[in-house]
Structures are given as structure tokens and as C-alpha cells.
Amino acid sequence: MADDARPVWVLGGGGAVGIAWEVGILAGLADEGVTVSPDAVLIGTSAGAVVGAQIASGTPLAELYERQRLGVADETSAGLGFFDLLRLARVHLFARGPEQAARRIGRLAVAPDIGDPSRHRRIAEARLPDHTWKDADLRIVVVDAESGSVRIITRRDGVSLVDAVAASCAMPLAAAPVAIDGRRYMDGGMRSTLNLDLAPGNGPVVALAPSTAAIGPWARIGKQRAALGGGRRVELLLRDSASKRVQGTNVMDRSVVPALVAAARNQGRHEAPRVAAALSMTSHS
Numbered sequence: 001m002a003d004d005a006r007p008v009w010v011l012g013g014g015g016a017v018g019i020a021w022e023v024g025i026l027a028g029l030a031d032e033g034v035t036v037s038p039d040a041v042l043i044g045t046s047a048g049a050v051v052g053a054q055i056a057s058g059t060p061l062a063e064l065y066e067r068q069r070l071g072v073a074d075e076t077s078a079g080l081g082f083f084d085l086l087r088l089a090r091v092h093l094f095a096r097g098p099e100q101a102a103r104r105i106g107r108l109a110v111a112p113d114i115g116d117p118s119r120h121r122r123i124a125e126a127r128l129p130d131h132t133w134k135d136a137d138l139r140i141v142v143v144d145a146e147s148g149s150v151r152i153i154t155r156r157d158g159v160s161l162v163d164a165v166a167a168s169c170a171m172p173l174a175a176a177p178v179a180i181d182g183r184r185y186m187d188g189g190m191r192s193t194l195n196l197d198l199a200p201g202n203g204p205v206v207a208l209a210p211s212t213a214a215i216g217p218w219a220r221i222g223k224q225r226a227a228l229g230g231g232r233r234v235e236l237l238l239r240d241s242a243s244k245r246v247q248g249t250n251v252m253d254r255s256v257v258p259a260l261v262a263a264a265r266n267q268g269r270h271e272a273p274r275v276a277a278a279l280s281m282t283s284h285s
Helices: 016-032 047-057 061-068 081-092 098-109 118-125 163-169 221-227 240-246 254-284
Strands: 008-011 041-046 137-144 150-153 176-182 183-187 205-209 234-238
Touching: 008 047, 008 081, 016 047, 016 061, 016 205, 016 240, 016 254, 041 047, 047 061, 047 118, 047 137, 047 163, 061 254, 098 137, 098 183, 118 163, 118 176, 118 254, 163 183, 205 254, 221 234, 234 254, 240 254
Parallel strands: 008 041, 008 205, 041 137, 205 234
Antiparallel strands: 137 150, 137 183, 176 183
């Protein structure tokens, strides 16, 4: 199979509940025989970086599912308050593009009194069943807090997997940016909660989007989908009504995780036929 025809799984951000929803979706797909192939590209943003690293570790989906079903005691349930969300929204006003917007957010993110870096790293460690990079093609999206530019971290970069995941999950005003290679990086969701347009090659794309929030016009899913070209097969999975109902409004509410991962598993089973149809195009590429 040509390298550029490999399937791509794009795993979006969405807090602790986003992790649960994505794991549930993947478990439900697997119930119907639809799995992430060893040659697939995994692109993870924030919660999606966690799930991508979990899948890349080779840990069986049944085990990942069980971890969520039993509850995630190591997670924090502290989400951003209304005024913090308002501060983040305001910095996007009149921004001309994602890098300018991210630079403005970065100035908020580097405030000295935000978050305990050691606690944030411990949460990242607890989320990962294995702290080492494996052979899977895992790509983790982070944003430079100073320049606003996006960076995609892979195993070839010599960066700790825990640091890469922690950086991709470092939500401004909730966690301090993570220092890597002399730079400070924050949540990859500060470019886009999904980063669908970063899918490489021309193979089929399966995108899991626990959040559809767009921080600017450049981050709208429709615009990012268009950037991939009209001839490419893209299957976008959004939360169904049952998952939305269980999740509620706080993306960091760990109390809903057991029920949400079960609801998402049911959704994954229903979504399996169209995902399988999309992935079957790989063999015809």
C-alpha cells in the first residue's frame, strides 16, 4: 500500500469526557470488527492525544474501555469557569488567523499563577498505560505559546511521550504550558479542537469529534474538511443524542465517564457500517 494512501484517524479534543467518548466509540467499532489498523496514522489533539497514545501503546481496547467504565479517579473535575471561557473567547476577536489568535491566548497561558505543572504531568502519566513511544505512527498536536505556531510531535523528535501528551492537554487558564526543547507548548485545541486539515496523504479519514467548538473561522470543521479536497473520503463522527444527554455541559466532569463510555460504545456499534465502508477504500487506493 502506498504510504500516502494509509488510513488516518483524527482524534479531537474534549476534556476528560472526550477521552471517555472516543474510547467508547472505538470499543463499539471494534465490537463490529472495525479497528485501527497497524499502518494507520493517528493524529491526536488534547483528549485525542491521550486516546491516540493509548491506542498506539498496543493496550487492548477492552482494557482501555474497562479503565473508563470503572471511573477515572486520577482525573480532575475542575473545568474552566464562565469568565475564563469569556476571556479565551475575547482574545479571538478580530484575530486574522490561528497563529495570531494563539499568540494572544499564549499570553494568558504563561501567567505564573496558573496550575501546578507537577499535578498536570501526573494526570498525563495516569492517563497513559505506557509512557514510551511505540512503532505506531502517532502524531500529537501542540501549539507554541509564544509564536502561536502549530507543532506535530512524533516519536522521531526525541520528546517524552508524557510531555507531548501533557502539552497537548495544557488548556490555558487551567494548566501551565509544558516546556519542550526550550519552548513552551499549550493545548493543541488552541488551533482547532479537531485539526482535521492536518490529515496527511490521500487515504480515507475517520475523524472523532467530541467537540465541535470553533475558536475562529479557520477552525470550523466544514472549512477544514474542504481543505482536504472533495475527492477524499472523510467520515466524521459526532456525539449522538444519547452521548450528549449523558455528558452534560462540563467536559471535565469525571462523574459521567462510566455512563458516557457505555453510551459511546453503543453509538460506535451503530456507526460501524459507514466507518467500515470508508476504510475499505484503502484497499482500492
